[in-house]
Amino acid sequence: MHRFEPSAHIDTFARDHLPPQDQWPVMRWDTLPELQAYPKRMNCARELLDKQAAIHGNRPVIYYNDEVWTYSRLLETANRIAHVLVEDLGIKPGNRVLLRSPNNPMYVACWFAVMKVGAIAVATMPLYRWRELTFMTEKAEIEVAICDWRLRDEMETTLKESKNLKRAVYFYKDGVDSLEALMASKPAEFETLDTAWDDVCLIAFTSGTTGPAKGCMHFHRDVMAICDTFNRYVLRPTKDDIFTGSPPLAFTFGLGALVTFPMHVGASTVLVEQYNPQKMLETIQEKKVTILFTAPTAYRAMTDMAKDYDISSLKKGVSAGETLPLPVWQGWYDATGVKLIDGLGGTEILHIFITSEGDGIRPGATGKPIPGYEAAIFDRDGNPVPPGIVGRLAIRGPVGCRYLDNPERQKAYVQNGWNFTGDAYLxxxxxxYWYQARADDMIISAGYNISGPEVEAVLMLHPLVQECAVIGAPDPERGQIVKAYVALRDKTKAGPETARALQDFVKAEIAPYKYPRAVDFIDALPRTETGKVQRFVLRQRN
Structure with missing residues (x-):
């Protein structure tokens, strides 16, 4: 039974909505000396920003376009924003704050400001639409948002539609009501709140296989634990390393890869708002990047282009978000001499928990559990299986799944103290550990997790659609693509024009990366005698 440290939260929403402790996974803090040494009073902003700025104040922490932000500048900016949160926006410890921005230094400063005041960050993808944002504001009972002015359209709609959200403050905006204007008169110092190590500091929403997104609740100590496991024991960066990568900071993968991991050792990161393979290679060449995080799709695309750039500074590349095919690993190694570190992680466990690196890499295998974690394979009845047998992958370590007010999904993900990831492995x-397939209906396309039922729900809003089913179809470039099987009310309208209309409709309603790249029209969906859609029949068509 976990014994909570006295909370610094005045707003008790987070602890009130944690799952019952008998539904928590086992979380071990005695496996590594760094984890054992954690104090019971801990704020990750103090560890990653305050302390590092005291040591590395004049060193670069963020490169962004032509700007260079030092640790001192980031600290002072976060401190001023913290004053705005408390004095102008009325944020109290434990309140949730929605963050919405591409990858840029103001986003990072806002995230740390939320940590410093003892509030809870709810980061959202720039591609999310008002429908998704409204769900999150209501599920997490969010009243205040901080948003990049360029993303205001969906934010303004969310303000109108949400029952909870009352105010949005914008940065990168002119005017007296901008975040910059509010910050201008604030002090550059702010006393970081003395939070408990088990105070919730972030709620990360992840796409699920059924229904809407699920909120994963993580503590201040969890943020530090990913730094003291994968970062310390696998990646092993130094203060002279320069990071970059494509994952959005709203993903916990991106938060670790581009913010907490470099700052944990006093290193720097290059933030780029819109990456493509060419831009990534140009950035490595120009900024002398040493550590790269991106998805297999990008490594595949960059392999043939790499010879045209000087990327000799690159020492390490981390691949995550989807399984890394052996031909992609081999192609990148042949082109660059860099052995990709393949990583399996998840929002529920915050970051990577199985990987391999250096001479321990076995091409084609995901790897072994990282220090601090253990893994096992179970059959459908919950019995462990011997080596060589495919089963359900389960993980446990210092960080584990705690869903926000979602008992059904909590019981499915956590069983007998283990986190079941939904992957089939041997x-x-x-x-x-060797990846075999997804054990559920999640579609993983170019590193994005996409819920088939979520896309189905949007398609069903279109007046032409009678019924539909969405599956993941194999694709050589993206791993999988979203494919929709649609039965129309008027069968005579089946054709390319309607397919494009449905695709555009989905793009406008939810994040565009979720849209069905293939649409097949059918007379009726295959169903069981009890009326359940037989998705396996649709998968067999591909």
């Missing part, structure tokens, strides 16, 4: 005789 473990070989040497302890290496």
């Amino acid at each position: 473990c070989d005789e040497d302890g290496y």
Whole structure:
């Protein structure tokens, strides 16, 4: 039974909505000396920003376009924003604050400001539409948002539609009501709140296989634990490393890769708002990047282009978001001499928990559990299976799944103290884990997790659609694509024009990366005698 440290939160929403402790996974803090040394009073902003700025104040922390932000500048900016949160926006410890921005230094400063005041960050993808944002504001009972002015359209609609959201403040905006204007007169110092190590500091929403997104609740100590496991023992960066990568900071993968990991050692990061493979290679060449985080799709695309750029500074590349095919690993290694670190992680467990690096890489295998974690393979009845047998992957370590007010999904994800990731794996005789397939209906396309039922729900809003089913179809470039099988009310309208109309409709309603890249029209969906859609029949068509 977990014994909570006295909370610094005045607003008790987070602890009130944690799952019952008998539904928590086992979380071990005695496996590594760094984890054992954590104090019970901990704020991750103090560890990652305040302390590092005291040591590395004049060193760069963020490169962004032509700007160079030092640790001192980031600290002072976060402190001024913290004053705005408390004095102008009335934020109290434990309140949730929605953050919405592409990858830029103001986003990072806002995130740390939320940490410093003891509030809870709810980061959202720039591509999310008002429908998704409204769900999150209501699920997490959010009243205040801080948003990049360029993303105001969906934010303004969310303000109108949400029952909870009362105010949005914008940065990168002119005018007396901008965040910059509010910050201007604030002090550059702010005393970081003395939070408990088990105070919730972020709620990360992840796409699920059924229904809407699920909120994953993580503590201040969890943020530090990913730094003291994967970062310390696998990546092993130094203060002279320069990071970059494509994952959005709203993803916990991106938060670790581009913010907490470099700052944990006093290193720097290059933030780019819109990356493509060419831009990534140009950035590595120009900024002398040493550590890169992106998805297999991008590594595949960059392999043939790499010879045209000087990327000799690159020492390490991390691949995550989807399984790394052996031909992609081999192609990148042949082109660059860099052995990609393949990582399996998840929002529920905050970051990577299985990987391999250096001479321990076995191409084609995901790898072994990182220090601090253990893994096992179970059959459908919950029995462990021997090496070489495919089963359900389960993980446990210092960080684990705690869904926001979602008992049904909590019971499915956490069983007998283990986190079940939804992946089918086998473990070989040497302890290496080999990916086989998704064990559920999640579609993983170019590193994005996409819920088929969520896309179905949007398609059903279109007046032409009678019924539909969405699956993941194999694709050589993206791993999978979203494919929709649609039965129309008027069968005579089936054709390319209607397919494009449905695709555009989905793009306008939810994040565009979720739209069905293939649409097949059928007379009726295959169903069981009890009326359930037989998705396996649709998968067999591909």
